[in-house]
Amino acid sequence: MSHFSRVKTAFRDRSVLAHCLEEMGYQVEHGGTVRGYHGVQQVDLAVAGRDGYGVGFVRNADGCYDLLADSWGVKGEDKRVLARLRRDYPRRMVQEQARREGYTMVEEAMQEDGSIRIVVRRWA
Numbered sequence: 001m002s003h004f005s006r007v008k009t010a011f012r013d014r015s016v017l018a019h020c021l022e023e024m025g026y027q028v029e030h031g032g033t034v035r036g037y038h039g040v041q042q043v044d045l046a047v048a049g050r051d052g053y054g055v056g057f058v059r060n061a062d063g064c065y066d067l068l069a070d071s072w073g074v075k076g077e078d079k080r081v082l083a084r085l086r087r088d089y090p091r092r093m094v095q096e097q098a099r100r101e102g103y104t105m106v107e108e109a110m111q112e113d114g115s116i117r118i119v120v121r122r123w124a
Contacts, residue, residue: 003037005071020088036070055081091116
């Protein structure tokens with residue numbers, strides 16, 4: 001019996017998702033498998049968990065990458081991956097889009113309410 005859980009996300013950009021995971025200290029494997037309590041699952045992006053059980057991301061029909069993990073095996077910091085990604089992924093997407101449009105980062109600051117303030121600039 002498997003304990004794998006699949007959590008829908010709004011993460012669409014594979015390279016930004018992988019970069020966020022790497023910034024969090026994970027080694028990202030493109031393709032591969034994640035191990036659970038009773039088996040393994042194929043995923044599009046795999047990260048080895050610190051406790052031996054991995055966390056993976058699988059692209060669904062609408063183009064988003066769902067999180068796939070063994071809810072019984074993933075512990076500690078690895079359980080907070082999704083919460084951190086929900087904060088870091090949009091920040092990284094804004095940075096990437098600004099860079100593509102010729103802007104440079106001027107300032108980035110965490111606000112008291114948990115939001116992130118980003119200031120960019122482009123010389124015309």
